Amino acid sequence: MRVGFGYDIHRLVEGQPLWLGGIEIPHDRGLLGHSDGDAAAHSVADALLGAAGLGDIGVNFPNDDPRYRGVSGVNLLAETAARIRARGFRPVQVDLTLVAEGPKLAPHREAMITAISGALGLARDAIAIKARTNEGLDAIGRGEAIAAYAVVLIERRNPPSE
Ligand code: MG
Numbered sequence: 039m040r041v042g043f044g045y046d047i048h049r050l051v052e053g054q055p056l057w058l059g060g061i062e063i064p065h066d067r068g069l070l071g072h073s074d075g076d077a078a079a080h081s082v083a084d085a086l087l088g089a090a091g092l093g094d095i096g097v098n099f100p101n102d103d104p105r106y107r108g109v110s111g112v113n114l115l116a117e118t119a120a121r122i123r124a125r126g127f128r129p130v131q132v133d134l135t136l137v138a139e140g141p142k143l144a145p146h147r148e149a150m151i152t153a154i155s156g157a158l159g160l161a162r163d164a165i166a167i168k169a170r171t172n173e174g175l176d177a178i179g180r181g182e183a184i185a186a187y188a189v190v191l192i193e194r195r196n197p198p199s200e
Pocket of ligand 1: 071
């Protein structure tokens with residue numbers, strides 16, 4: 039077993055769709071980024087890559103590579119899962135905390151779990167998503183950004199018999 043941790047934050051700006059946890063959520067603003075700005079997916083991907091000793095998103099999916107321009111959160115997660123599987127690991131569990139002053143994320147929790155479980159090939163009950171506010175504090179509390187913190191567990195697919 040190995041553990042990984044990931045963090046991401048993106049600015050909320052007007053004129054962008056809001057993609058978070060692999061789904062589009064109705065809101066008057068969206069997350070800015072080279073990709074779709076899906077901070078939840080990015081934090082999980084970073085946690086998985088870290089656990090597998092594969093570096094981070096920046097190394098694996100460079101900003102300046104046109105293949106990853108506008109890449110969706112679920113596609114990034116699916117590609118990340120493929121890379122850690124190629125290293126002999128598989129995802130076991132995801133525990134994700136989202137910090138947003140708005141919109142309310144709890145009503146979208148089940149859809150996000152569906153998207154992430156599909157992308158990672160992981161059972162729904164192995165994925166937890168908690169949504170909280172920042173109590174009005176700092177940039178997140180002013181509704182200028184959404185942040186995500188992820189912890190994941192991965193295991194070797196074929197443990198040595200020894
Ligand atoms: Mg990001």
